[in-house]
Amino acid sequence: MDAKQEMEWNEAQKIQLSVDLLVAAKRQLQFLAAVDRNRHLYDGPALERAIYRYNACWLPLLAKHSESKIFEGPLVVPLDCEWVWHCHRLHPVRYKSDCEEFYGRVLDNFGVVSTVEGVCGRKTEEIWNKLYPDEPYNADLLNIFPGDISERISRLEKYTKYDLISAAKRQSPFFYQVSRPHMKNDLFIKEAVARYRGFLYLIKRNKEEGRKRFCVPTYDIDLIWHSHQLHPVSYCKDLNEALGKVLEHDDTDSDRTKGKKLDIGFSGTTKQWEVTFGTRYWKAGAMYRGNAPSPITNNPLSSNTTCKKVVSSNEYPQEISLPDRKVMEVLLEFVGAKNLPEGQEGDIFVLFSKSQPDAFFGAKRRLIILSQSRQKQVASFQCEPTGELLFELASYSSSNLSIRKSTKTIASASFSIKDYFDPVSKLHVEKWFELVPSAGTVSSKPILLRVAISFSVPVLAPYKLKMTLSPPSSKNECLSNPPVRSQHANSWTHVTDENGNRIIRLQMRDLENAKNIGNPGKKVVGVMKSGEIRTLAEFIENGWSVLENLWFFHLPHKCTNDGHLFELTGAKTLKFFAGRKLDYEAGHHGKRGNEMDFLTAIEFSIEEPYGKAVALLDLTSKHVTAKEKWMVLPAIILAFIASNVMKKEEYEGVIANANSKDWKVNGVYEENGKKVLNGMGLSPDVCSEDVGISKKSGLSSGGCGSGCGSGCGNAVESAGCGGGCGIMIKSGGCGGCGAGCGGCGGGCGSIIRSGGCGGCGAGCGGCGGGCGSIIRSGGCGGCGAGCGGCGGGCGSIIRGGGCGGCGGGCGGCGGGCGNMIN
Structure with missing residues (x-):
């Protein structure tokens, strides 16, 4: 910055701003976060209803209060009305003209507070309900049906013709761009205010010299610009004094393609800034982040979701000591x-x-x-x-x-x-x-x-750790069935930090004195840095108790609409989804790869009703990334359980059906040389809903006669299925069939690499009346009521044989049985 450029910068800093923009920016960030927790306000019936309430109720109430105070104390604006008001004020010229046309003056925010500031709105609610008895102050905008709101608005005496629906849609992505933690930092905001003055100075110089240039702000400047516009009276006054006019805010163009208006405008602004002030226009943490990652769900966390125990982040047991970075x-x-x-x-x-x-x-x-x-x-x-x-x-x-x-x-x-x-x-x-x-x-x-x-x-910074399996002591160990790890006394998984320092050692062991001899269960033990051996997780009934009942890790007991694979409940509510999601989404974080290698832990809470990514588990490279310290140990334990207990082909099956409503997979581990199901402690319940097969699910299914019977879940590289079943992974095909074929007849759990079947009656190719799971089972010939593994009803079959023709039930079990191994 030479002497002339320094003089220009100093002149820019003399521009008077009558708003404390540091405070205003922080309030705006707080408000935008609240709206983002209520995304129904971004579009649809809720937004339309909010626009009606804004025109019919809020603006008249604000006009009445600004003319003569209705009561002492601040006026508290409802969140939905504030969002529409926010979008209206971000078109400052239109907002000014609308207010002057309808109310004779610009309606300001002086004496108005947001609901997110925690100020009691009881007095405002009383006045509101008295003035508008048919439109409650706290309206339920989640459970409303589309109606002819536009007609209701058109019948109002005073309402803006500005397209507030389009304005809300344009503003909804803004929060993602400014939601990073450093945006709330005082030093960052103070520098942003100084840069905003510089931005206004460039526009002033363009006006004085007769240049028509579309100036494009960086996101730190844009945050301050928005904050200024949210104080309409001050904004009009300040801009008239600085520029001789009210500066318009054009947010209608979002095309960032090279050579388009935004690209040309930003390049021109950059060049003018650097020539005028001698410093760079770009700023770390203030540039475009790209499009927001895809949402996990469009439905917010249910209000009846409760935790067994509420524990603050700093109260979690910190068995692992990691330095903050x-x-x-x-x-x-x-x-x-x-x-x-x-x-x-x-x-x-x-x-x-x-x-x-x-x-x-x-x-x-x-x-x-x-x-x-x-x-x-x-x-x-x-x-x-x-x-x-x-x-x-x-x-x-x-x-x-x-x-x-x-x-x-x-x-x-x-x-x-x-x-x-x-x-x-x-x-x-x-x-x-x-x-x-x-x-x-x-x-x-x-x-x-x-x-x-x-x-x-x-x-x-996030915490990054790596899990490495120690080599077995014998060359013959761990060579058979590599997808399922045989747990030996000397086989430990070492967890190290990025510098190779060992943090903890983990091992899977049998539970002592297990009640269920057929399915003894497992536990995870850890050797801490101190040398102490601790039990970190135990398999109990249908899940894993983690860290002495602080957490419970399990598959959902019923069908899920959001497609999550596992749940971790207790101190917080976490769901695990296949692939990289939200902040970890490919393109936003790291290189592209096989999404089946990853699990993303998403925290759901009142503060994050649409989910917040807190950990990423890479089950192939055995890397664990946790955003916060409280998640480090649970993430390590769950990655260890998932990678040691769940078979790869079963995991792939779950991934393939992650978006299905109808799925169930059992974990497998070895016990005395035999494979035993339910090692993951998954729910034995099977989804009851019938979901038809769709090619949209990425299916490669075989055929069976005229197709499927009454209904089934999803099939992946499988034949069809009959009455109702879970999932079939790489199962064989079948010939013609009656009620159901190619895996399940009446209803069954899941079939992994099962054989095919010939013609069949009620059900064939794995299970007849109803059964659990079939892993690498044989096929069957023609059959009657049920064949190919189980007749009336059975548990599960591991490497079962096939069968020829059959009557009531054949090929393994008749009326009902437990497990069949080899």
Whole structure:
């Protein structure tokens, strides 16, 4: 920033703003979070009803109160009306004209508080209900049916013609862009307010010089701009004084394609800012994040969802001691270079790295210099706020002996991140660094490199751990049936942090004195750092008790609409979904890969009714990522259980049917050389709803006669099915059939790699009347009532044989039986 640019910046900071925008920005973030917890207000009947209530009730009440106070104390605006009011005010010119047309003045927010601020609204409710007896203050907007709201609005004496439905749709994605933790930081907001003044100054200069330029804000500036507009009287006054007019806020264009209005506008704003003020326009933590990840569910958490025990995050037992670590976003640009050595040949660029590579940034990277290449390149990365950033000015050189280019270091410099953040007073640096020449570099003047760095406020980093199975002591151990781990006394799973430090050791063992001899159950033991051996989880009845009953891990007992695979209930409500979801979604986090390798833990609560991603389990690489410390140990235990107890083909079956309402899979473990079902402690209940087969489910099913019988769940690489069944994974096909075939007749659980069947009557190819699960069972020939594993009803069959023709029931069990092994 030269003297002229510094003068321009100082002039920009003289623009008067009559609102405390730091406080206003924090309130706006709080309000937007509340609306995001009530997403029915984004669209549909609830939004239409809110628009009616806004026009018919809120604006008249606000006008009456602003003219002559109805009562002492603040007016508390209902959340739905505030959302519509919010969207209306973000079109400041239209809001001003509407208010003046209907009420003769601009209706301000002075003396009005939001419901999210916790101020009692009893007095407002009393006045509201007296004025509008047919429209309750606290309206139920979740259970309303579409109606002709537009007709009701049109019958009002005063209502805005502004398209508030479209305005709400345009504003609904904004919260995702500004919902990151650092956005609420005082220092970040103060810098954003200063940048907002700079943004207004550019618009002022354009107006004075007759330039028509569409200025596009970064998201930190946009947050402050919105906060200013939410105070309409002050906004009109401030902008008239600064610009001579009320500045319009155009949010109608969202196309970010190169060459379109937004792209051209942002490029022009960037160039004008950097020429005028001599600093970079981009800012770490304030740039476009991309589209929001796909939602887990469109239905919020039910209000009757309760926890067995409420425990605050800092009260969780911390059996694992992990140091807190912080991470920040960094934007870096090399703007210019001076006094380069004479005769320097080759392309000049800068290699940058960290003196001490951390978990987020370790590799050396290359970036060109703007003044040399005339091309703008900005690096974006994450790192810990520790150590130093190293800059190496380098060039490519080649000799006549070889066409292969080699890198030659010319000079270098370093920037201490730790010293800069101890304490931090600003979140950006742009200055000339004097470089230290390398050996053999000769320069008559100091070599200078202009570096621009921007940081976001450091926040707590996620915890990342890796699970590794210790090698068995014998070469013959663990060689048979590799998908199911045989639990030996010397087979431990070691959990280490990113630096390879061992955190805990885990092992699966049989429960002592188990009551059910046929299914003895399991437990997970852990060896802590102190050497103490503790029981971390036990299989009881139909699930796992984790950390002495603090948590209970189980499959849902009934069909789920959201497609989750497992649940963890207790201190909090967590559901596990197949693949990477929300913040971990491919494209938003990490590289693309096989989604079947991952489980995402989603926390559901009153604060997060649509779910918050708290952990990611990679069952292939055995990596565990947890966002908060309280989730570290439960995530490790659950990843261990899932990867040790659940067979791979069964897990794939669950993934394939994750979005089905009708699924059930049993875990398998080895006991005395035999495979036993229900190792996961899953519910024996089978979904009762019948769901037809659809190709949309990614099916590759076989055929059976005329198709399916009365109804079934989903089939994956299987034949069809009859009366009603769970899922079939890679089962065989069948010939013609009556009521049901190709896996299940009357009704059964699931079939994994079962054989096929010939013609059949009531049910064939796995189970007749009703049974549990069939793993790699044989097929059957023609059959009567039920065949191919079980007749009337049975438990499960592991590697069962096939059968020929049969009557009432054949091929393993008749009236009813337990388990069949081999």
